[in-house]
Amino acid sequence: MRLTPQQVSDIVRLTHEHIHPQAKIWLFGSRVDDNARGGDIDLYIETPAIDDPGMAKIRLRLAFEDTWGECKVDLVLHQQTNPEQPIHVLARTEGIRLV
Template sequence: MRLTDDQRNAIREEVTRVFGPNARVRLFGSRVDDAARGGDIDLYIESEGNAADLLDQELRLHARLLRRLGERRIDIVVHDGRHPLRSIDAEARRTGVPL
């Protein structure tokens, strides 16, 4: 995994702050591969809520992470658990690493 301890801690803290203590977050994509270089930070979050609230939380999380981690590409995928899994959800669950 190509995140520092400080980056992992910042992500966990901000996800908990924005989505609450029951939210789960995984890192997926190229940052999971230690042999790869570069790449954005892809986060998969499972949390409860309605679509409007989850979108608001996603946007707040993105802003908070940019402040804490610096200007970098951060992609966030949120799944509410009530709807069927999309292909991106299945991929993130299959290949993602819990933070």
């Protein structure tokens, strides 16, 4: 996994603060491959129902930028009350659970 312990800590803290305190988080995509280089930080976030998921994602992106400066983070948010999509299954099965 190509994230520092501090990045993992920041991801968990900020996601719980801006999305939901019970959110489950997976890293997926190229950052799970230790041999790859570069790449966005792809996060799959599974959460109970939240009021405004679009605004929550914007707040989380801004929190990452405030913490790390300009960064490329892709967020896939799945509320457990909504139907599951193939990307949700892929992210969970091929990703690394952070919390």
